[in-house]
Amino acid sequence: MIKSVWQPxxxxxxxxxxEHRHATWLELFYDLVFVAAIAELAHSLxxxxxxxxxxxxxxxxIPVWWSWIGATFYNTRFDCDHDLGHRxxxxxxxxxxxxxxxxxxxxxxxxxxxxxxxxxxxxSVTIFEYLRAGxxxxxxxxxxxxxxxxxxxxxxxxxxxxxxxxxWRYGFWALGxxxxxxxxxxxxxxxxxxxxxxxxxxERLGLFTIIVLGESILGVVRGVSEExxxxxxxxxxxxxxxxxxxxxxxxxxxxxxxxxxxARAGRFRIGLLWxxxxxxxxxxxxxxxxxxxxxxxxxxxxxxxxxxxxLLCGPIALCLLTLAAIHLITCTLGKICRKVLALYxxxxxxxxLALVIIGENLLPVGLxxxxxxxxxxPVMLDLQKGSGxxx
Numbered sequence: 229m230i231k232s233v234w235q236p237x238x239x240x241x242x243x244x245x246x247e248h249r250h251a252t253w254l255e256l257f258y259d260l261v262f263v264a265a266i267a268e269l270a271h272s273l274x275x276x277x278x279x280x281x282x283x284x285x286x287x288x289x290i291p292v293w294w295s296w297i298g299a300t301f302y303n304t305r306f307d308c309d310h311d312l313g314h315r316x317x318x319x320x321x322x323x324x325x326x327x328x329x330x331x332x333x334x335x336x337x338x339x340x341x342x343x344x345x346x347x348x349x350x351x352s353v354t355i356f357e358y359l360r361a362g363x364x365x366x367x368x369x370x371x372x373x374x375x376x377x378x379x380x381x382x383x384x385x386x387x388x389x390x391x392x393x394x395x396w397r398y399g400f401w402a403l404g405x406x407x408x409x410x411x412x413x414x415x416x417x418x419x420x421x422x423x424x425x426x427x428x429x430x431e432r433l434g435l436f437t438i439i440v441l442g443e444s445i446l447g448v449v450r451g452v453s454e455e456x457x458x459x460x461x462x463x464x465x466x467x468x469x470x471x472x473x474x475x476x477x478x479x480x481x482x483x484x485x486x487x488x489x490x491a492r493a494g495r496f497r498i499g500l501l502w503x504x505x506x507x508x509x510x511x512x513x514x515x516x517x518x519x520x521x522x523x524x525x526x527x528x529x530x531x532x533x534x535x536x537x538x539l540l541c542g543p544i545a546l547c548l549l550t551l552a553a554i555h556l557i558t559c560t561l562g563k564i565c566r567k568v569l570a571l572y573x574x575x576x577x578x579x580x581l582a583l584v585i586i587g588e589n590l591l592p593v594g595l596x597x598x599x600x601x602x603x604x605x606p607v608m609l610d611l612q613k614g615s616g617x618x619x
Contacts, residue, residue, distance in 0.1 A: 239422075255303060268332040269332055289511055298354040298379070302361075304432070325346075345387075413500060433483075452524060458528075468524065468596065545578075583595060
């Protein structure tokens, strides 16, 4: 009985026996704490809707996303779902994420020590998991050792930061994140020897994207719930929903595992670049929900101030620019098709950014309608070309 409960990590590199591997129930449960963390991040941006507020939002979002990425890429290679030890370590990580989320609102301020220590705790669990996997799977030890060393150095910088006064503390955070984010690149060709799973990783990244898209829906709901059901707020809510729908369509109708296949063939940097490109995408999606909420709550009879226009248009343009990059990286779309799809997204992003400058006299519903149209046109052009995977 004890032997069946305590099981060592398993090396899972996407062999034929696991060709269609999906997320486990534990992974889906683990995602729930990130729903709460992202909601807290969005709420903090909503309270401080300014350039400095957005920069703080981004600086706190990156450690949250990287915590999720760390667990996901460990699981894709070494997950043993029925191991009690793995489940308890996952629970410990979840507790760390909860504490991280609690400290988000003043993460750059009075709660910075709590934020840093909770991040160190989360990363310490990931480091221990890699050391444990290396102990039980000697063949994977070169991979696990490099990850553990890089992540330990990064966590050490975060830990030292609590002893350093503000604002130097945040310099240690930045340096720690640079070490964290560059560690997978330094692992090099071991990514080819121990590749991430071809179906598991795209599904997991897609699920996180869905989680963040949920913030756009929540932005609509929060905005309308504080307004009476009048014509303009209702139209703005529907247009906000259509923006989220268009962004969902653009991403999921072309997402596949071809960048990971390319990485397996020797160009591992393509797979890493594809993975990292999801960071600006989910940042933009989370901020889009805040922009939609602010627009729905605004005075329907006057134009939006510059800050509010940036809050709506900036994140959506960031999403479209990132989607253009993802399409360029996605190999199976074909070289010409990739360029055409990217041009659609780039054109839409340029138009949305232009609205920040020329939209001063537009009513909120008019601005929202133009942004929604800019997001919908690439979808219609995709359908016209027959490039969507589902059609």
